[in-house]
Amino acid sequence: MSFSQELRKEADYIFEAIYQHPFVKGIAEGHLEKEQLVHYVKQDFEYLNAMIRTYALGIVKCSRREDMELFSTSIDFILNSEIHPHHNFCRVAGVKYEDLQGYALAPTARNYTRHMLNTAHEGSLGEIIAVVLPCPWVYLDIAARMLRECQPEDSHPFYEWISFYGSQTEPRMNLYLKKLDEIAESASEEEKARMKEHFIYSCQLEYMFFDMAYKIEEWPVQQALAAK
Ligand SMILES: Cc1ncc(C[n+]2csc(CCO)c2C)c(N)n1
Numbered sequence: 001m002s003f004s005q006e007l008r009k010e011a012d013y014i015f016e017a018i019y020q021h022p023f024v025k026g027i028a029e030g031h032l033e034k035e036q037l038v039h040y041v042k043q044d045f046e047y048l049n050a051m052i053r054t055y056a057l058g059i060v061k062c063s064r065r066e067d068m069e070l071f072s073t074s075i076d077f078i079l080n081s082e083i084h085p086h087h088n089f090c091r092v093a094g095v096k097y098e099d100l101q102g103y104a105l106a107p108t109a110r111n112y113t114r115h116m117l118n119t120a121h122e123g124s125l126g127e128i129i130a131v132v133l134p135c136p137w138v139y140l141d142i143a144a145r146m147l148r149e150c151q152p153e154d155s156h157p158f159y160e161w162i163s164f165y166g167s168q169t170e171p172r173m174n175l176y177l178k179k180l181d182e183i184a185e186s187a188s189e190e191e192k193a194r195m196k197e198h199f200i201y202s203c204q205l206e207y208m209f210f211d212m213a214y215k216i217e218e219w220p221v222q223q224a225l226a227a228k
Helices: 003-010 012-020 022-029 034-060 065-080 083-093 107-122 125-132 134-150 159-167 170-186 189-214
Strands: none
Touching (some): 003 012, 012 022, 012 134, 012 189, 022 034, 022 134, 022 159, 022 189, 034 065, 034 083, 034 107, 034 125, 065 170, 107 125, 107 189, 125 189, 134 159, 134 170
């Protein structure tokens, strides 16, 4: 079994829990509250900024042009294509995308972005690929499964979100899997253990990110309103 398949197998219980999560079920069934969609987009806009920085730090650690290109096309994808699923959520929520940008990170989004950026600063190229991989893999997995199991029509409120993630991310993801397996072949046991740990944390954080949006998670202590 390849290293990437080994990681996927170990994380299978998390992928399954994500598919069963009520936010993800809400996408499949076409029912989510406006506040949940708004919270998701606000947090995801900032998350994607951190993702772009993570890919940029990945480029710094590449020695081959084709590896640099892989990260650079991912940055391009986030900047120019990831806006479509966000627009889909904004349209359903009845809000302007521009009004959801520039918000402070909620605890889980902060946890996930720091996990990626710390790994990008301190880790090897293999560790960076391992930390970013759950992001496209989880979305491709759940959206492709929704396409198969729910067969949404184009009148479905989240048709654009589901069809976008169910198809568009596959070719580049396979290149990441190939690169990770190539790196794993000559990596030490210690490095492979670190790659596995980063990967599993990112999968857990993918679950927590949906949970954060579903519960509209905020910092637990808020400043009290001034007394009259
Ligand atoms: C929390 C969170 N996780 C994953 C994605 C999906 N996503 C983000 S970037 C990218 C492709 C390039 O890696 C994909 C599929 C998201 N939007 N938000």
